[in-house]
Amino acid sequence: MEPISCSVLVLGGGPGGYVCAIRAAQLGLDTVLVESGPLGGTCLNIGCIPSKALIHAAEEFHLARRFAAHSPLGIRAGEPSIDLKTTMAWKDGIVSRLRGGVYGLLRRASVKVVNGIGILRDGKTCVVDTDMGRQEIAAEHVVIATGSESVPLLGLPFGGPVVSSTEALAFGDIPERLVVVGGGYIGLELGTAYRKLGSEVTVIEAAERILPQYDAELTRRVMARLGKLGVDVLLNAKATGLDRSGATLRIERSDGHEQRLHADRILVTVGRRPRLGGFGIEELDLRMSGNAIEIDDQCRTSMRNVWAVGDVTGEPMLEHRAVAQGEMVAEIIAGEKRSFDKVAIPAVCFTDPEIATVGLSPDAARAAGYTIKTASFPFTANGRAMTLEAEDGFVRIVARADNHLVLGLQAVGQGVSELSAGFALALEMGARLEDIAATVHVHPTFGECIREAALLALGHGLHA
Template sequence: MKDISCKLLVIGAGPGGYVCAIRAGQLGIDTVIVEAGKPGGTCLNVGCIPSKALIHAADEFEKIVQMADGNSPLGISVTAPALDLARTLSWKDGIVSRLNSGVSSLLKKAGVKSVRGWARFRDGKTVEVDTETGTQVIRAETIVIATGSAPVELPFLPFGGRVISSTEALSLSEVPQRLAVVGGGYIGLELGTAFAKMGAKVTIVEALPRVLAQYDAELTRPVVKRLAALGVEVMAGVKAKGLSEEGDALLIETSEGEDARVAADKILVTVGRRPVTEGWGLDEIDLDMAGRFIKIDRQCRTSMRGIFAIGDVTGEPMLAHRAMAQGEMVAEIVAGHKRDWDKRAIPAVCFTDPELVAAGLSPDEAKALGGDIKIGQFPFAANGRAMTKLGEDGFVRVVARADNHLVLGIQAVGQGVSELSAAFGLALEMGARLEDIAGTIHAHPTQGEGFQEAALKALGHALHI
């Protein structure tokens, strides 16, 4: 097989990798991208997109179940609701397939050459790819590592059989009657909530004192309340220990130190993700590491000249949009543009019920910097649009400096608040002050009005509370 030479080689076609390759192609850089699986990586194929499809289907089914029970305040009633999970998964897979094709088309449009197979470094300028037709050698002036991450496997709960990762959870042939979720982070709660709505008896097992510990307790309170309403049992301060001999239960240690069992047909392990740093020849090159991750500077350069790294393999936050932004920046740096990583905030969204959004600093983080702060919080119970959507439980919160009113952080919990993340991120990136947000006319009736009202509240003159 004839060797390939190029200016830029991207290893991994996940969100960071394919965006990097597309932007490089647009800038006229001779680019090759290597991917062992389908384009789009974890996010598109077994993560962000299919999970949101399943979550949406679960939301719709739960609404119909409420109507069948005569509990809908909208006065709508139906009979005999049923869920055909096979059709649901077919719909979900159709979305993924369309997006796969879309990414492939965009790469082709940008003039990027795609190579299907597993890449492994020979040296800092050369990789070999195991393809279906043999070994392909690729030499490049610059290489971008975008190998992503994979679910963490617990040694006492190895994946297989009844023990599954988020990947298998998105392809189950039927809804399990009893689902134990090990890990109360955003992945566990998103999927646990969805399966509860589809009829599963869900138990969340979390070793920390509370679920969603990366968010402050006030922000997560509506989510915990909703979990209880859905019949989800949350066991915090509890450690998973393994699978029972019969394989029908999760063994746990309670907060009192006692052994117990959680009956389960499936055990979903969601205790985090690890960077994929093995299997592609890291030992053949000499990269400095930051713990488990590849160490990078503000331009995503590694310790070896001509090698960049982006996305999950470089550390937290492991978010697709962070990887995309890094990929775009690196492509422009390779093209000779002056770029630097100077992000004030990377919004994080948790697609629970209700949804959570956090951008910038939380109140506690802002206080830790020293100096006085102002906090403005506006409840969706006073927002007309939220009320018409039965989404009164939640709020928008703005955190700002007390002296000059510079906005430091914005958080929200509520139905559909993920769509406010763009406004939150923009406000922080533009260096908005409370007066800027308060003085911007927000359309009525929308939940976005809560953002304006939170800023007004911080200034001391909210209009609707």
């Protein structure tokens, strides 16, 4: 095959990679994108999108079962059933539509897509083994966007009954007994979904509480909801391996006692790591930060004209961070002056209830040396929450005591993920408590709670 020369070569077709490629092409740069699998990366194909589809289906089934028993709304229904094959086909249809959209966007932007595993020879050359033969690509700029992969647990390698989130999103049946190893957001999201679908679920977490990356005031609501749903949570516990039958999990408790759990499936969700192997990245002279590629505030690596975006650069491994980085890199290559100087990157945990956080928590703000004002407004005092039977939760605001600059916003409750954009905008625009308090919020909405929290922090709350 004839060699290809281009201005920008993007290695990886996930959100950071394909957005970088589209933006570079929009700016007039000759751009090639190399991807061995389906476009869209982990988030679209085996992560964010299919998991949220499964969570929604599980919630609908859970509600139907509730209506069959009792509903204060007066709704009565017969005992429901679920055809998981149809559910999975619906989920896969959403993924397929979105993936087709990505292909269309790249085509419209005139990005050349090369399908195959790309191996970097150096910082300017990539060789791709395609179905048509070997393709050599030379580029002025290389953007590494190879994403991340599930971390296996020592003593519990993937295979047989031990699965990652990828397999859990494509089960052919609903496991009777599911054990989730890891009480982070991935494990709790999927564990909760399968509990609502009918599985007996046990969560094993080595730390003293679930979701240790979030503060306890938020996670307490999730823990309580897990109990109501009948999910068994073992804290300060470690999974050490399987017995010979391959169906019983050995668990070591912090007090030294050992426990055994029988399971049809064991879902290991102890984290993700940058995907570095198999692309020739290890042959480049790149400085590393732990197990991630080190970058500066423009996503430059230690090699000239070699850039890295998204999960391969480490935490936070979030799609929206990757997208922002990819867009920025394309604009810098095109000659624009940009840097990654985000005041806050929102994070959302799609558990039941959801958690949304932006900026600093009260403890983090104090640890950073700030004297703060903080206030929480409960959904029990919000009309919209009452009409949606969603009173479990609150919105919390954190601000400097001296000038009232907002440092952080957090919420826990049904659907609070949709508040995260407003939270981030407030921080990026440098809002103060007075700015939020003076902004007219629509009634009746959950958004009113943001204003009410600001008023409480100012000392003159109106509805609490």
